[in-house]
Amino acid sequence: MKLLEPGATLDGFVVDACIHSGGMAHIYSVHYATTATSGPSDPGFPMAMKVPRMTAGDGAENIVGFEVEQQILRSLKGSHVPRFVAAGDLTRVPYLVMEYVQAKQLQHWLDEARETRRPLDPATIARLGEAVARGVHSLHQQNVVHHDLKPANVLIRDDGSAVLLDFGLSYHGHFPDLLAEELRKAIGSPTWMAPEQVVGVRGDPRSDIFAIGVMLYELATGELPFGNPQTSGGLRQRLWMDPTPPRQHRPDLPPWMQEVILRCLAPEAAGRYASAAHLAGELANPEQIRVTERGTRSKGTSWRVHFKRWIKAVGMAYKPSPLPTVQIDEVPIVMVAVPFKGATDVTLYSLRAAAQRSLGSRAGARLACVTVISPSETSGTEAAKSEASVHTRYLELLRQWAQGIDTEKHQLSLHVLEAGDVAQALLDYARGNQVNVIVMGAATHGLALQRIVQTVPMRVAMDAPSTVILVKAELPFSALA
Amino acid sequence: MKLALLSDIHSNVQAFDTCVADATARGATQFALLGDFVGYGANPSAIVQRVMTMVDAGAWAIKGNHDDMACHVPTATSVPTRGEITAAWTHAQLSESERAFLDALPLTHQDGSLLLVHASADSPERWRYVYDARGAAASLAAAVGLSADSRYVFGGHVHEQTLYYQGRGHDLLRFMPTPNVPIPLPPHRRWLATIGSVGQPRDGRAEAMYALFDRDASALTFVRVPYDHSAAAAAIRAAGLPDFFADRLARGE
Ligand SMILES: Nc1ncnc2c1ncn2[C@@H]1O[C@H](COP(=O)(O)OP(=O)(O)OP(=O)(O)O)[C@@H](O)[C@H]1O
Numbered sequence: 001m002k003l004l005e006p007g008a009t010l011d012g013f014v015v016d017a018c019i020h021s022g023g024m025a026h027i028y029s030v031h032y033a034t035t036a037t038s039g040p041s042d043p044g045f046p047m048a049m050k051v052p053r054m055t056a057g058d059g060a061e062n063i064v065g066f067e068v069e070q071q072i073l074r075s076l077k078g079s080h081v082p083r084f085v086a087a088g089d090l091t092r093v094p095y096l097v098m099e100y101v102q103a104k105q106l107q108h109w110l111d112e113a114r115e116t117r118r119p120l121d122p123a124t125i126a127r128l129g130e131a132v133a134r135g136v137h138s139l140h141q142q143n144v145v146h147h148d149l150k151p152a153n154v155l156i157r158d159d160g161s162a163v164l165l166d167f168g169l170s171y172h173g174h175f176p177d178l179l180a181e182e183l184r185k186a187i188g189s190p191t192w193m194a195p196e197q198v199v200g201v202r203g204d205p206r207s208d209i210f211a212i213g214v215m216l217y218e219l220a221t222g223e224l225p226f227g228n229p230q231t232s233g234g235l236r237q238r239l240w241m242d243p244t245p246p247r248q249h250r251p252d253l254p255p256w257m258q259e260v261i262l263r264c265l266a267p268e269a270a271g272r273y274a275s276a277a278h279l280a281g282e283l284a285n286p287e288q289i290r291v292t293e294r295g296t297r298s299k300g301t302s303w304r305v306h307f308k309r310w311i312k313a314v315g316m317a318y319k320p321s322p323l324p325t326v327q328i329d330e331v332p333i334v335m336v337a338v339p340f341k342g343a344t345d346v347t348l349y350s351l352r353a354a355a356q357r358s359l360g361s362r363a364g365a366r367l368a369c370v371t372v373i374s375p376s377e378t379s380g381t382e383a384a385k386s387e388a389s390v391h392t393r394y395l396e397l398l399r400q401w402a403q404g405i406d407t408e409k410h411q412l413s414l415h416v417l418e419a420g421d422v423a424q425a426l427l428d429y430a431r432g433n434q435v436n437v438i439v440m441g442a443a444t445h446g447l448a449l450q451r452i453v454q455t456v457p458m459r460v461a462m463d464a465p466s467t468v469i470l471v472k473a474e475l476p477f478s479a480l481a
Numbered sequence: 482m483k484l485a486l487l488s489d490i491h492s493n494v495q496a497f498d499t500c501v502a503d504a505t506a507r508g509a510t511q512f513a514l515l516g517d518f519v520g521y522g523a524n525p526s527a528i529v530q531r532v533m534t535m536v537d538a539g540a541w542a543i544k545g546n547h548d549d550m551a552c553h554v555p556t557a558t559s560v561p562t563r564g565e566i567t568a569a570w571t572h573a574q575l576s577e578s579e580r581a582f583l584d585a586l587p588l589t590h591q592d593g594s595l596l597l598v599h600a601s602a603d604s605p606e607r608w609r610y611v612y613d614a615r616g617a618a619a620s621l622a623a624a625v626g627l628s629a630d631s632r633y634v635f636g637g638h639v640h641e642q643t644l645y646y647q648g649r650g651h652d653l654l655r656f657m658p659t660p661n662v663p664i665p666l667p668p669h670r671r672w673l674a675t676i677g678s679v680g681q682p683r684d685g686r687a688e689a690m691y692a693l694f695d696r697d698a699s700a701l702t703f704v705r706v707p708y709d710h711s712a713a714a715a716a717i718r719a720a721g722l723p724d725f726f727a728d729r730l731a732r733g734e
């Protein structure tokens with residue numbers, strides 16, 4: 001459709017201005033053409049209208065991506081996507097009206113670094129990466145895989161949170177995939193596309209983790225890990241090729257950052273983070289990342305290894321993936337609330353046993369061990385009470401508590417939170433970190449008082465965004481005399 | 482309009498009553514009964530009575546191969562099929578008027594863009610199974626031949642919940658739905674759904690199957706509901722029918 005002028009109306013919406021003129025679509029800011037007596041009233045937020053350049057008359061083929069975007073955006077909830085307002089009839093006037101999100105494109109950070117010739121500092125990159133990963137995980141929790149993540153499709157709000165745009169190539173596990181074909185083809189943007197997408201696999205949430213890896217690589221080095229291939233041979237390179245280690249482009253980059261980026265870019269999906277929430281958890285705690293050879297390597301992979309992988313990649317073919325939610329449910333984020341004040345050994349033992357059970361037998365779950373301390377513990381002036389030393393002491397206690405948990409199989413992180421309201425601190429942590437299961441002591445000694453004062457476990461159980469397991473302190477038979 | 486689609490009831494009163502109650506609770510405003518009311522199960526007469534009452538109240542009903550078989554019992558072959566084993570028994574259970582009702586049912590029902598057929602719209606009287614994209618394409622093409630308005634072809638017969646649709650390629654694609662989730666089926670495309678079986682699911686799960694089509698929102702929900710399958714199995718045993726027909730209900734096979 002040709003450009004709409006300010007003041008033009010479409011299906012009851014009035015165009016204010018064209019805010020983006022892309023290859024496939026125009027984006028306008030719009031408002032309702034409401035009169036005093038009729039018409040819908042303002043939804044309470046500014047609105048943007050996306051109108052594809054082609055119309056149904058240009059061939060139904062081209063408009064499929066727009067149909068997919070209408071369907072998927074309409075189904076999505078939460079703060080990491082623009083809110084859906086209205087969709088135009090595809091056969092008449094295709095358009096999509098959504099919340100206008102006041103935010104900056106991720107591309108902005110790349111442009112700024114290039115213009116000022118000042119590379120982004122690792123803490124900023126980690127913050128941006130964590131925000132994107134959290135947004136992406138919220139899509140995966142709704143059975144959607146984005147499949148076209150790139151710096152132009154990610155917005156970052158002033159509060160640091162990410163909003164994801166452009167669902168034209170996305171996949172919804174509950175809907176028939178209108179973009180699928182009998183003969184599977186690569187669907188995505190060549191620069192950011194995951195290897196399995198290249199061979200036509202759609203619906204694996206780990207494809208989005210690969211795209212985040214490409215974006216992190218760009219943010220960290222200003223370079224593209226696989227260039228911008230124009231041929232299918234060039235596109236297939238990522239099926240077997242490891243990119244140049246980021247630290248070769250930028251030696252001052254910390255090894256943990258390289259570890260994270262290269263793990264996101266593993267050619268096989270199973271080699272990447274098991275879920276975007278796991279990735280976010282790592283980026284939120286860089287000091288706890290386990291750096292392996294991958295993080296420190298300074299030379300590219302040898303041609304021998306590449307050649308072997310190339311041979312293997314020749315046979316790589318389409319395999320269907322299970323529903324996104326089924327995949328991420330197998331690798332839950334388990335949070336265990338560990339008390340140190342007044343807790344008996346039996347309580348600590350029982351909590352560890354329950355946490356271990358909740359991690360499941362499959363590798364890949366993540367355990368976040370959290371303890372909440374009161375601000376008064378660090379308020380003093382004496383050296384022993386300084387915040388840093390108190391935190392270090394509790395981190396050490398958590399580390400000891402967590403001994404025996406298989407860290408080869410599961411990611412582990414330790415957190416000391418300072419808060420007066422323990423239940424609130426635990427709930428905030430669980431919400432902010434997309435926790436699936438909370439394990440905590442049942443505090444049965446408080447049961448008699450429950451009707452009068454709510455115990456911490458009761459409050460957490462009532463308001464938790466997830467499953468809560470309340471553990472009764474019990475020793476195993478073998479430990480009983 | 483919220484249309485509840487129920488097929489392959491197979492004389493299973495427990496499953497049928499559960500599905501009708503569930504659909505009503507979900508706001509169904511119109512019922513479509515897609516055939517195979519009888520055969521296999523213990524209560525053919527009770528089911529036909531319910532269907533007759535519903536049709537009087539405005540429900541649409543079409544004929545299935547088992548309904549046809551119960552009216553015209555095939556002459557015994559040396560190795561009778563499973564369907565034939567119960568056909569003679571069912572025939573004897575039904576009254577003259579119940580049989581006449583079944584025999585008079587149409588093979589298809591068209592309502593605007595909607596074509597309902599028990600098996601395939603491609604020669605409905607031959608009861609062709611739609612178990613792959615080719616079968617679905619033949620049925621869809623035949624439906625468009627019957628009426629150019631046809632956009633939605635809904636049927637039963639295969640005892641599985643499946644959706645066929647046009648992807649970007651030439652052939653239809655097969656989609657296995659997640660139960661109880663509304664799926665958008667916009668009317669500018671053509672769709673074919675097999676809605677599953679109320680009284681004899683065969684996908685390894687015991688829950689009864691039916692579908693709910695919200696015509697205003699153009700969204701189809703493939704529903705699964707648990708029902709008292711042990712009561713249905715007990716009734717089959719009590720009627721003296723082969724154990725096999727009772728046992729398969731719990732296993733969904
Ligand atoms: N809801 C919105 N709120 C704020 N800005 C938006 C919104 N939707 C789109 N934009 C802006 O318009 C740009 C393009 O949007 P989108 O990616 O959806 O369209 P596109 O068809 O992919 O465009 P292009 O062809 O340029 O890739 C975004 O990067 C963003 O800057």
Ligand SMILES: [Mg+2]
Pocket residue numbers: 152153166
């Ligand atoms: Mg875009």
